[in-house]
Amino acid sequence: MDKEKIKRAVRDILEAIGEDPDREGLQDTPDRIARMYEEIFSGLKEDPKDHLQIFFQEEKHEELVLVKDIPFYSMCEHHLVPFFGKAHVGYLPKGGKLTGLSKLARVVETVGKKPQLQERLTAQVAETIVEMLDPYGVIVVVEAEHMCMTMRGVKKSGSKTITSAVRGLFERDVKARNEAMTLIKF
Numbered sequence: 001m002d003k004e005k006i007k008r009a010v011r012d013i014l015e016a017i018g019e020d021p022d023r024e025g026l027q028d029t030p031d032r033i034a035r036m037y038e039e040i041f042s043g044l045k046e047d048p049k050d051h052l053q054i055f056f057q058e059e060k061h062e063e064l065v066l067v068k069d070i071p072f073y074s075m076c077e078h079h080l081v082p083f084f085g086k087a088h089v090g091y092l093p094k095g096g097k098l099t100g101l102s103k104l105a106r107v108v109e110t111v112g113k114k115p116q117l118q119e120r121l122t123a124q125v126a127e128t129i130v131e132m133l134d135p136y137g138v139i140v141v142v143e144a145e146h147m148c149m150t151m152r153g154v155k156k157s158g159s160k161t162i163t164s165a166v167r168g169l170f171e172r173d174v175k176a177r178n179e180a181m182t183l184i185k186f
């Protein structure tokens with residue numbers, strides 16, 4: 001990431017809004033924002049698949065594994081302001097092929113750390129799991145508040161956007177999908 005370029009750009013924005021980028025409180029702001037962007041956009045140079053280490057379990061658990069209420073923060077690509085909420089990630093393992101529970105949360109974290117759309121974030125989590133674990137099915141539900149809808153624009157504070165991505169068996173099997181949805185809502 002080109003931190004010097006970010007610093008120059010932030011300085012330009014401060015000037016453009018009529019601020020004095022050299023006043024005491026703003027002096028370090030371009031540098032702070034450059035460091036912050038390096039952190040919150042770190043997902044741009046990462047492959048979420050690298051987080052999903054696989055392990056095999058001999059007993060071959062093939063029932064639902066669901067990690068609920070994974071908190072996440074991302075940045076809306078239209079306005080570059082945060083959207084944030086909770087992700088729920090479930091899969092039906094095949095052939096004893098599992099991953100660590102925390103790794104599912106790491107995938108959510110990584111795909112959130114770039115300019116995003118909630119729909120794309122949701123689909124990228126599902127597709128990462130499909131590619132790495134080749135499970136019978138994947139279900140991802142994301143609920144989020146978009147600051148571009150709450151602090152500005154239509155200003156609908158408290159409104160939530162819910163997106164889902166289902167793959168494999170959850171696409172075909174309404175009963176399995178409803179069971180997972182019930183557990184997510186529980």
Ligand SMILES: Nc1nc2c(ncn2[C@@H]2O[C@H](COP(=O)(O)OP(=O)(O)OP(=O)(O)O)[C@@H](O)[C@H]2O)c(=O)[nH]1
Binds near residue numbers: 076117118119148152
């Ligand atoms: N589908 C989708 N839309 C999003 C997401 N984040 C923000 N948006 C929407 O992107 C749209 C951008 O619309 P524009 O009309 O180009 O921008 P705008 O003039 O700032 O629109 P308003 O927010 O309605 O004031 C808005 O309707 C946002 O609510 C997202 O993750 N997914």
Ligand SMILES: [Zn+2]
Binds near residue numbers: 079080081148149
């Ligand atoms: Zn937005």
